[in-house]
Amino acid sequence: MERIVFFIVVAIYILAGVAVTRYVKNKDDFYVMSEKGSTLLIVGTLAATYLSAVTLLGIGGMVYNEGPVPHVAFGSFGAWLGTLFAVIYVGRKMKSLNCQTIPDFFEKRFNNKWVTVIAVSIMIIALLGYGVVQLIGAGVVLAEILDIPFPVLILLFTGALLIFSALGGMFGVVVTDTLMFFTMLAISLIIAPLIIGQAGLDQIKSLGEVIPNYWGVTGAEERPMGWVVSQFLMWILFFGCTPALVSRVFPAKNDFVVLKTAVIGIFCAPLMQIFIFLAAAAMQVLQPGIDPADRMFIVGLMDYTPSALAGVGLAGLMASIMSTASTLFVLTGFALAKDLFENVLHKDIDEKKGLILGRAAQIVIAVVVCIIAIMQPSSIFWISIYAGSIFAVSWMPTIIASFEWKRMNSKAAIASMSAGVISFIVLGELNKREVIHLSPNFDHFYVSIIISIAALLLTGFLTKPTEHEQFYYEQMKTSKLSTSTIQSILAKPNGLAELRSEYKKTFTYAVSFVVISVVLWGYFIVNMAL
Amino acid sequence: MNTGALLLFVNAILTTLLSAGIVIWILRKEYLPTIKRLEEEEQTNKNMEFRNQMKKES
Numbered sequence: 001m002e003r004i005v006f007f008i009v010v011a012i013y014i015l016a017g018v019a020v021t022r023y024v025k026n027k028d029d030f031y032v033m034s035e036k037g038s039t040l041l042i043v044g045t046l047a048a049t050y051l052s053a054v055t056l057l058g059i060g061g062m063v064y065n066e067g068p069v070p071h072v073a074f075g076s077f078g079a080w081l082g083t084l085f086a087v088i089y090v091g092r093k094m095k096s097l098n099c100q101t102i103p104d105f106f107e108k109r110f111n112n113k114w115v116t117v118i119a120v121s122i123m124i125i126a127l128l129g130y131g132v133v134q135l136i137g138a139g140v141v142l143a144e145i146l147d148i149p150f151p152v153l154i155l156l157f158t159g160a161l162l163i164f165s166a167l168g169g170m171f172g173v174v175v176t177d178t179l180m181f182f183t184m185l186a187i188s189l190i191i192a193p194l195i196i197g198q199a200g201l202d203q204i205k206s207l208g209e210v211i212p213n214y215w216g217v218t219g220a221e222e223r224p225m226g227w228v229v230s231q232f233l234m235w236i237l238f239f240g241c242t243p244a245l246v247s248r249v250f251p252a253k254n255d256f257v258v259l260k261t262a263v264i265g266i267f268c269a270p271l272m273q274i275f276i277f278l279a280a281a282a283m284q285v286l287q288p289g290i291d292p293a294d295r296m297f298i299v300g301l302m303d304y305t306p307s308a309l310a311g312v313g314l315a316g317l318m319a320s321i322m323s324t325a326s327t328l329f330v331l332t333g334f335a336l337a338k339d340l341f342e343n344v345l346h347k348d349i350d351e352k353k354g355l356i357l358g359r360a361a362q363i364v365i366a367v368v369v370c371i372i373a374i375m376q377p378s379s380i381f382w383i384s385i386y387a388g389s390i391f392a393v394s395w396m397p398t399i400i401a402s403f404e405w406k407r408m409n410s411k412a413a414i415a416s417m418s419a420g421v422i423s424f425i426v427l428g429e430l431n432k433r434e435v436i437h438l439s440p441n442f443d444h445f446y447v448s449i450i451i452s453i454a455a456l457l458l459t460g461f462l463t464k465p466t467e468h469e470q471f472y473y474e475q476m477k478t479s480k481l482s483t484s485t486i487q488s489i490l491a492k493p494n495g496l497a498e499l500r501s502e503y504k505k506t507f508t509y510a511v512s513f514v515v516i517s518v519v520l521w522g523y524f525i526v527n528m529a530l
Numbered sequence: 531m532n533t534g535a536l537l538l539f540v541n542a543i544l545t546t547l548l549s550a551g552i553v554i555w556i557l558r559k560e561y562l563p564t565i566k567r568l569e570e571e572e573q574t575n576k577n578m579e580f581r582n583q584m585k586k587e588s
Contacts, residue, residue: 069534077541084549088556205532215534259553266549270542482560496568503561510550510557517546521539529536 003146005311009183009318010160016179017164017172027354030169031100031334037174037251039260044178046087046248046265048323050272051184053138056320061293063280066219067207070228072277073217078232080269082239088262090241091249093403095258096481100250101331102243102395103339109402109476111468112410113344118417119395120339123243124332126390129383131328132372138321139373141298145314151374158370161322165329166362170251173330180319187316188272191309192279195300199282205528207284214281226441234445237392241399244327255485256502260509267513270521329365337361386425393420393448397456403476405460409469412460420452 028034037045062071099105106119139157143150164172196204208215218228239245252258276297283296286304290296301313337358342349349357394417401408401416427444430436438444465473489499 067534068538073534073538073541077545080541080545081548084545084552088549088552205535208532208534215532217534217537259556262549263546263553267546270545274538274542480560482556486561486564490568496565496572499561499568500565503557503565507554507557510553513546514550517543521542525536525539529532529539 003148005314006142006146006148006318009315010156013176013179013322014160014163016176017160017168020164020171020175021167024168024171024355026351027358028100029171030355030358031250031338033169033171033174033251035251035253037253037257039257039264041174041178042248042252042257042261043265043268044181045174045251046083046245046261047268047272048177048181048184048319049244049248049327050083050269051187051276051316051320052324053134053317053321055273055276056187056297056317057138057141057294060276060280060297061295063277064284064290064293064296066221066223067211067214067216068277068281069215069217070219070223070231072274074228075231075235076270076273076277078235079239080266082236082242083245083269084262084266085236085240086242086245087249087258087265090399091246092255092258092481093476094246095249095252096479096484097476101334101339102241102246102399103335104343105402106398106413107339107343109469109472110410110413111466111472112413115410115413115417116339116344118414119398120335120344122390122394122417122421124335125383126387127243127328127332128369128372129387131324132369133383133387135321135325135328135369135373136376137294138317141295142318142321145298154370154373157322157325158366158373161326161329162362162366165326165333166359166366169358169362170247170330173326174251176326177323180323183312183316183319184272184323186309186312188275191301191305191313191316192275194309195279195286195304196275196282198304199285201524201527203285204278204281207281211284214284224440226439227443230443230445233449234389234392237396237449238388240392241395242388242391243331247331254488255481256506258481259506263506263510263513267517325369328369329362333358333362333365336364386428389424389445389448390421393424393445393452394418397449397453401456401460406470406473407460407465408456408473409460409463409465411463412456415459416452416456419455420448423451424448 023033024030026034059071059075094102094105097105097108099108103116103119103123107116110116135154135157139150139153142148143153146153148156164176168175205215211220213222214220216222218225249258249261252261279300280296283290283300283304287299290299297317301310301317305313337354337360341357341361342354397416397420398413401412424444427436427438427447431438431444438447486499489495489502492498
């Protein structure tokens with residue numbers, strides 16, 4: 001049964017990927033789907049990033065053992081706010097500047113090959129570390145359930161992913177992500193509530209009496225408060241600038257699609273995650289002592305879900321892995337082809353060759369990912385420890401200063417990115433090897449972000465921006481996504497009526513989702529908190 | 531009272547409230563003035579057309 005589900009799901013995604021290939025005719029189609037993305041597609045591709053192997057297996061297991069408050073009310077809450085920041089501030093601003101990737105912005109803003117090379121290197125290493133380890137972890141679990149050898153499973157996965165990311169580019173990924181989003185939604189809105197229902201809200205609430213501090217802010221493990229707060233900050237800063245989220249905005253049709261995505265997509269973040277994490281707590285009621293706790297989701301699926309629904313759950317797990325992996329494929333491929341080859345080497349290539357180059361880069365990445373996943377070198381696990389925070393300590397200060405600070409220049413960007421990454425890794429290793437002793441309440445993440453900001457400000461004040469940097473800063477300040485959206489809508493016949501209608505629709509969405517959110521979470525407040 | 535659960539669900543509401551609030555603020559700041567200005571222009575044009583038509587008829 002599980003194998004049938006597996007092959008059906010893979011076949012559906014491949015067919016969908018192949019079907020969209022006929023729409024990919026030039027580089028714009030490949031990189032940003034010619035900015036034709038509707039609200040459904042952009043919400044779908046954004047929300048598909050909320051559930052990954054880390055969410056379902058890793059964090060799910062931690063919530064099962066320690067309780068939901070430190071990981072969800074702080075960690076995930078930071079991720080939700082970070083996603084909002086990524087869409088409404090970073091993504092929206094970069095889209096107004098016609099950027100197709102984040103390094104594309106660095107190239108336009110500084111016109112300095114070293115900034116682009118450092119930014120792209122950080123991106124490729126961090127994405128590979130974050131994505132491949134998820135692929136390995138979830139692949140091992142899935143190979144065991146399906147009784148398929150791990151290398152064969154990885155080959156099947158990368159082969160399927162290659163078909164829709166190499167042929168369809170961002171078009172293929174956005175469409176398949178939206179399909180995957182609905183499968184994942186089935187886990188959050190059907191399977192998780194089913195498990196929660198079997199345990200009962202009162203029993204989940206009473207876990208605090210059985211396991212001390214299960215509903216406490218620091219959790220059953222009594223994590224240091226400084227660590228809990230650092231998780232909140234780290235997820236805001238990581239998600240606020242991660243290419244996996246910011247790049248979802250670039251294919252949007254116009255600003256109204258981005259704004260509606262900010263409302264609906266951000267509402268989906270707690271919607272999809274809280275039910276999963278409440279189900280993890282419910283599993284603690286139904287079957288305590290699952291070891292390792294990472295298997296909590298699989299046990300819940302196999303033992304507490306009807307077999308037909310378990311198949312859907314398995315499809316959802318596969319969707320979460322494939323969605324993460326396809327993002328990894330497409331973004332690192334873009335970084336190789338567009339940011340390094342086209343931008344840094346300044347190769348002027350025509351549409352046809354550019355499309356071939358983009359696809360070739362996807363194949364290169366697929367081969368590399370496949371080899372790393374099958375070989376499982378220890379260095380990839382080492383990289384994954386630092387992957388998320390690396391974006392936070394290196395990219396975030398540079399991106400905000402690039403948008404807002406007149407004195408910001410390439411030297412400050414290089415100093416900040418290098419100081420952030422190096423200090424984070426060095427301090428982390430020294431602390432781990434007990435060469436230095438940082439307080440458990442003062443995570444080395446804080447030190448690195450301070451070093452990164454200090455390096456940026458110091459270099460920024462000691463050096464001057466170039467003429468290009470000054471000019472681009474002024475240009476950036478006047479560029480607004482709303483202006484181009486208004487112009488394009490008013491150019492149509494009956495444009496004012498359409499503008500008014502889009503305005504009203506977006507406004508109605510915003511108000512409606514506040515009401516839905518208050519009613520939905522208010523129900524849980526009444527039943528679990530009061 | 532389960533303060534941990536309260537914090538969790540209040541944060542979920544706060545996330546939607548914040549995103550909706552920011553979106554409404556952007557709509558009112560960046561779109562409403564243009565829509566109002568264009569509506570006024572449209573109304574003025576209609577009034578002028580109406581006056582011209584009345585003049586012609588009279």
